[in-house]
Amino acid sequence: MKAALQEFALQAGFSKVGVCKPGAVPELAERLAAFVDAGHHGQMGWMADRMAWRGDPSALWPEARSVVMLAEPYTPEHDPLAVLQERDRAAISVYAQGRDYHDVVKKRLKKVGRWLIEQVPDAQIKVFVDTAPVMEKPLAQAAGLGWQGKHTNLLGRDLGSWFFLGAIFTTVDLEPDMAEESHCGSCTACLDVCPTDAFPAPYQLDARRCISYLTIEHKGPVDSDLRSLMGNRIYGCDDCLAVCPWNKFAQDGRDARYAARDDLLAPPLAELAMLDDTSFRARFSGSPIKRIGRDRFVRNVLYAIGNSGDDTLRHVAQGLVDDTDPAVADAARWAVERLSA
Template sequence: MAAAIRDQALALGFDAVGFAPAHLGPEVRARLDAFLSAGMQGEMGWLADRVEQRAHPQSLWPAAVSVIALGMNYGPELDPLSVLEQRDRAAISVYARNRDYHDIVKKKLKALARWMAESWRGSDVKVFVDTAPVSEKPLGQAAGLGWQGKHSNLVSRDFGSWLFLGEVFTTLDLTPTGAEVDHCGRCSRCLSACPTQAFVGPYKLDARRCISYLTIEHKGPIPEEFRVAMGNRIYGCDDCLAVCPWNKFASVTAEPGLVARDDLTAPRLAELAVLDDAAFRALFSGSPIKRIGRDRFVRNVLNAIGNSGDASLLPVAARLMGDEAEVVADAARWAVSRLSAF
């Protein structure tokens, strides 16, 4: 059964497939509890809402016997860090430069689940992406897809840092692949690469300091202590992923919906800052960026403008000092004060 499922998953466009029991050890719950008790989740209250289900797959679905962990390669064509030197341009995380991966992965998961239901009648399946309370990375490691690196993300020997994850829970009893072991060794490049020093230690991320959290999950003004270090990163951050030595084995994604759009590879800050709500929605239709809304997005763009050192962007920021959204107006004032100092 496992061999047939693997072949079908690969035919559907997944790049990595593994199998594990629908069970996680107590260390997963302990690690999650320590993270939450330290308040390192910040405003992501949803992480604490269903802790038991997140830590134990069978608490999410008691009938589950096996988990099929699936990975989809989203490896970039270009070095994602190269845009950081183009200060009048915006750095958008690799995963958000085209279609929302949730939609792409879930569509393929459902196709695999339908095929399984037809192939083994009487069995049952459920599909999950990271919008559900599933510990995807520990399950991915248990199924042999990779291991959780010191940056807490999954690292693959075949795809480096660039795997989207999804799961099929099933009542079928499938032969486990075997767990992957940690291959980080003494390397700590990901930890030292973080612009805001968000890692409090190996395998320990304080989300409140993370640029991905600050640009996406954080709703208010960005704390001033992080603004300069954020540079021109306006949605997410790839630094800790991009410096991983295992990326030498990575390849460019073959999924068309994950290939970077030309207009999102290094867009001009001046053009992004002037987006109103309608233009923002039109530009990011079908994109994960759309979910943060125009105000948070323009807040991020203005932060990057303040870091640009480009005096020609001063009028752009000045026009937004009176914006109706205070997070935008606050960021505009900061950007103007920064640019006026150059």
């Protein structure tokens, strides 16, 4: 059954499949508690609210006997760091340049889940894609898909860094795979490249300093000492992923829906700053960017404008100093001050 399941999942579009038991990572609860107790979760209160489920997958669904972890690559065809040199343009994380992965991966997971139910009629399943209290990365390591590198992201010897994870919890008792071990060695490329020093130590992340967190999860104004370090990154950050040497083994993305849209590859900051709520929703329909809303997005764009050093963008920021959103207005004033210095 397990071999047939893996074969079907690969035919369905996934690149790697592994299995672990719900209780395969007993130290999860302790690791999560330490992360939250240190305040490293920032404003992500949902991480603290559901610690019991997140720290113990068997508590999330006691009837589950196996966790099937699946990987789907979205490897970029371009150098994601090149746009950082184009200071009048926006750097958007690779995963958000195409179709929203939540929708694509979940449909594929459901297809695999339906197949499993057809083979085992009394089977039950639950599918998860980054929206439930499930710690996918540790479970994926337990299932042998890869390991959490020093940047805490998952990477694999045959996958590189660029892949999404999906999980199928099931009542079917499947033989678990062998957990993967770390193969980072003495490399510290991911730690050294971080613009904001978000890693207190190898294998530890302080989300409060992470640009992905600051541009996506953080509400309100960003601390002034961090704004200047964000550069032109307006949604996420790929630096620690992009420099990983294991990417030479990365698999090509199979789904064309993940390919970068032309208007999201390196869009002009001036153009993005002018978006109102309606035009923002229209432009980012079907994109994960839509979830952060216009105000947070334009706030990020204004930080990038302030970091651009391009005086021709000052009038763009000036036009938003009286924006109805306080964080946007604050970011606009900061950008004008930076460009006027």
